[in-house]
Amino acid sequence: MRCFLPATFYLLPTMKTSHENPNAQANAMDQYYRFQSKIYDMTRWSFLFGRDEVIKAIPIERNAKVRILEIGCGTGYNTKLLAQTFPNAEIRAYEVSEDMVSLSRKKLLPFGSRVEIVHKPYGVEPEAQLESYDAILFSYSLTMINPQWEDLIRQAHKDLKPGGYIAVVDFHNSRHEWFKKHMGNNHVRMDGHLVPLLKELFVPIVEQVQKAYLATWEYITFVGKKSD
Ligand SMILES: C[S@@+](CC[C@H](N)C(=O)[O-])C[C@H]1O[C@@H](n2cnc3c(N)ncnc32)[C@H](O)[C@@H]1O
Numbered sequence: 001m002r003c004f005l006p007a008t009f010y011l012l013p014t015m016k017t018s019h020e021n022p023n024a025q026a027n028a029m030d031q032y033y034r035f036q037s038k039i040y041d042m043t044r045w046s047f048l049f050g051r052d053e054v055i056k057a058i059p060i061e062r063n064a065k066v067r068i069l070e071i072g073c074g075t076g077y078n079t080k081l082l083a084q085t086f087p088n089a090e091i092r093a094y095e096v097s098e099d100m101v102s103l104s105r106k107k108l109l110p111f112g113s114r115v116e117i118v119h120k121p122y123g124v125e126p127e128a129q130l131e132s133y134d135a136i137l138f139s140y141s142l143t144m145i146n147p148q149w150e151d152l153i154r155q156a157h158k159d160l161k162p163g164g165y166i167a168v169v170d171f172h173n174s175r176h177e178w179f180k181k182h183m184g185n186n187h188v189r190m191d192g193h194l195v196p197l198l199k200e201l202f203v204p205i206v207e208q209v210q211k212a213y214l215a216t217w218e219y220i221t222f223v224g225k226k227s228d
Pocket residue numbers: 025026029030033044048051071072073074075076077078094095096097100120121122138139140141144145
């Protein structure tokens with residue numbers, strides 16, 4: 001179990017939460033990450049747990065020629081790990097914050113045209129082709145996409161090939177109302193709301209709820225398969 005909230009955690013400022021319109025939600029993220037992007041990689045290792053593990057848990061053969069999509073790639077931390085783990089994969093990642101897009105494009109330069117970062121909210125414009133991805137990763141993005149998270153999970157289901165995998169790592173819940181409020185003020189909804197829909201749409205392969213910092217919060221790791 002993780003102990004002691006690091007000082008960096010309190011660098012999360014206080015802001016507003018739910019945005020009905022996808023463009024308003026994207027604009028709120030763009031603003032929020034203007035400062036946060038600068039300290040992101042320095043601080044997030046201390047509370048965004050399970051990111052490396054969820055990528056390792058995707059049951060795709062390492063050298064396979066596959067197409068992988070990531071939603072909300074941030075600084076490209078996971079995108080880089082995806083590109084290294086699946087060296088023949090073509091990877092596309094959506095991101096709405098301009099500062100995050102710059103950082104991730106810089107980080108992913110060594111992978112050339114194999115990795116593409118798209119500066120748009122996911123799901124607003126359709127992909128060129130439905131059912132075209134072998135895996136879709138959401139790492140700590142769904143709990144920030146409010147209230148559109150449900151539409152995005154359903155969209156991912158449509159964009160996955162039959163037999164494809166969704167991989168999700170994210171905040172799950174907290175027994176402390178003060179903590180949920182703090183996270184709400186930072187755009188994060190923490191209500192255990194993701195798992196029921198994930199289980200309704202996908203066959204679970206990995207489903208774990210783990211505790212962080214003396215159970216201040218729980219986070220989920222979910223890998224699910226779209227039916228063939
Ligand atoms: C907590 S960060 C996680 C970043 C990265 N996935 C990671 O695990 O480090 C959430 C990211 O999702 C992005 N995001 C939020 N809403 C989005 C949307 N509708 N479409 C694409 N990206 C979005 C944010 O700008 C932010 O970079």
